Structure formats: C-alpha cells, structure tokens
Amino acid sequence: MNPITRTGRRVLSEVEGVGRLVLVLLATARATLLPPFRVRETLRQMHFVGVKSFFVVSLTGTFTGMVLALQTYHGFRSFGAEAMVGAIVALSMTRELGPVLSALMVTARAGSAMAAHLGTMRVTEQIDALQTMAVDPFEYLFAPRILASLIMVPVLTVYFDFLGIVGGYFVGVKHLSIPAAPFMKAMVQYTDFLDLRDGLIKSCFFGLILSVISCYKGYTAGKGAEGVGTATTEAVVLSSVLILVSDYFLTAWLF
C-alpha cells in the first residue's frame, strides 16, 4: 500500500469515527430526553451510581475538608487570620473541590464499571442480542445511566460539601482550637447559596461527561478482554481529563 493510499484510508477512518461519535451522541440525546423513560432501570442505576458511592465519597469528602483546614490554618496563622479557615473550607468545598473530587470519585468507581459492563456486553454479543430483539441500546443502556449520573452526582456533591465542611470544622475548632464563633461567622459571611448553586451546575456537567464517555467507550469496545480493558482505561482517563478541563471553563463562566 503506497503512502497516499495509507494516508487517505487513515483520514477516512478518522472522519468515519467522528461521524459515528456524532450519531451516537444524537441517538443518546434523543433516548435520554424523549420518552419512553425506563424508570425502574434508572432507579437501579441511581442506586449503583449514587448509593454505592456514598462510602468512598464520605471518606474523600471528610479528609479533603480536614486537610484543607490544616493547610490553610498553617498559612493563615502567620498573619493572624485563623478565623478565615472556615470560610476558605466552605468556599473551596462548594465551588471547587466538592464538584470536581466527587465527580472524579464517581468516574473511578461507577464510570469504570459502566465502561467495563457495556464493553463486556459488546464483546459477548449481548448488545447485538439487544438490537436483534428490537431494543434500542441507547434507550436501554445509555439513557438510564446518564439520567442516574445527572441526578446522583449533584446529590453526592452536596454530601461531599457537607462532610468536607464538617471535617474542616472538626480539625479547625476541635483540633487546632480556633474559636467556634468566628470560625462559623466567617463561613456564613463569605459563603452564600450561589456558591452552592454554581457548584451544582458544575457537577451536573461532570455527571453528563463521565456517563456519556463511559457508555460510549464501553459501547465501542474492541475485541476480547484487551478491548474491554482498553475501553475502561480510556473511559476513566478521558472523563477525568475532560472534567478538569471543563472545570476551568465552567469556573470562568460561572464565577
């Protein structure tokens, strides 16, 4: 095969790949936004994405708040602003760390499982079987996972924010002996509902990103165990990178 033919085939293959992605996204959007909605399957996925992530989110949320309080205390103490620790923890949690870290945790736990599950279904012809039984895989597999992530990632974010603030309070007030009243006063003074709201808007985007990418990577997995493994890795890496990149642009837009 001469270089021109090889280059032409490669370009055609890339264009075909982009076209396939666009078609999958359109089919996914239609299946997610238009009825019929698979309520039972969506609830099952909400349990999987949300309830089963509570433990890992509890741990990461609490320790993130605790370490943040510890770090800011040591920095702020040098110029006598220890009472601001509460405000810094609350603002960082609601605006930034809550949405991003909870989405990364869900990507690692549930996004990888989505990609592996759909990838296994692909290589064992279970997705083909669904299609031969006249069932739309976007409606049956994609839509419940995307809806569940759109609902549960913000819920987990609120939980993450709450535990992070509790962890920060515990370290700041109980361990570092910052007086409780100024700690709470600064927190309430500098944090408002809009911080929480904008953090939740971010977490909706992140839920969408991680679920669409994980489903797409699983759905288009290559052959065999290696194909499933590659799809899972790509789903986690691409979701994580896109969450962090989109976080910058969302922050620039929202705050």
Added chain:
Amino acid sequence: MIRIEELHKSFGGQAVLDGITLHIPRGEIFVIMGGSGEGKTVLLKHIIGLLLPDRGGVFVDEVDICRLSRAELRGVRKKFGMLFQGAALFDSMSVGDNVAFPLREHTRLKEPEVRARVKARLAEVGLHGVEHKFPSELSGGMSKRVGLARALALEPEIVLFDEPTTGLDPIMSDVINQLILDTQKRHRITFVIISHDVKGAFQMADRIAMLHKGRVVGQGTPAQMREDPNPIVQQFLAGSSQGPVVRV
C-alpha cells in the same frame, strides 16, 4: 421471504462479502456453509441489519432493510429471533428473565402469563426448573437451548442461527441439530443457519449455500450439493486438506 442482492462489504479495504446473491424461501431451513473467515457471520449480521452493506440490498418481505430508519428497522426485527454463537445471554439476568425479556419488552402480557410462557418455551427446548439459574451456571449446550428459547419467545417468522453447534461435543451437537429440526417442523418458520458442520447441515437443510472468499460458490438442495462439480464445494464436503483451498 429473504432476498439478498449483490451484497458487498469490506473492512479496512478487504472485501469480506463480494457480491452475494441469495434467495431464502419462507418456511425452509436454509444453511449457509463455509470455512472460517469466509464472511458467514458478516452475512448473517446483514440479514438482520446489524451491519450495513457498502453496496447491494437485503430484502425481507420485499422491504430493503438497508434503507430503513432505526425505528423502522426495529419494527422489522420483531419478525426475527436470533441464536448467537456464544448464546449471548444477558449475564446479569436469570435464565427466566432472559427468556422473558422480549415478552416484557414487546407485549403487554401480565407477569403470570409471561412466566407461563417462559416455562413453556424452556420445556420446548428440553429444560425444566432452570428459570432461577444464571447463565454462568449453564453448560454450553444448555446456554444454546436457553438462547433458542429466547429467540422463539415472540414467535418470530424467521430465526437466524450463528454456528449453533460450535464448541459442543458431537453428541450434544446432534441433540441441538435435532432440536432445531423438531422446532422448525413444529412451527414451520424460516430458519437461516450459519454452520461449518457438514453432517449437521445435511441432516437439517432444505437448501444449502456455500460461501468462499465472500462469494457463493454453490447452492441447492443437499442432493444437488453432493453432485456439485465445483472442486471447492467437494473439498469442503469431504473435509479434505487436498484441493484448491489451502489453509495455513
């Protein structure tokens, strides 16, 4: 019933189907034979619209399924059942839920009626009391039977089989072939079977077509195939390494 006209399909510049033309009559067992990698499964996936051809058409009851929208194609697929090579049972569901799946998706039957039909379908393929087992607990032969029960659940007009006896021992292969034959006699529906099992093909088929390098190199009744002068056909039927087809 099914008409395939000048079907062409390539993957990565390599032609897998190179102008296939076939007519599959209603109510018959039509076996498509050929060696490994000759395009049999690709052809089967075109018949049910899982793959689209580069050129040519697949007509089911005179409707070209290659030109249908996704929603229209789903309508046509309700005429089909399919048994996959590895059975393709949903591994997160029990056997009963696997067989009930198409009934729950496409009928408004009440749950007791669904369960009764599942039991009847499983009994038809010789399985009793396995509704609560999971696919991982089944042998290869049992998985194929459950796959057949699921394929028949909606009483389709056409059932496609992708290598129904691959991976089974000779006795179990014969059991599955006999089961396919009995089921077809009972329901008088169209069976399209992809196979490289010559004995099984001659046991079951009303007609046979043979693929080689993406083309049909012979077709007819089993008796006509035995008399086919094409040396490729005769080499395959004899299962001989001596002849025009060389495997490395």
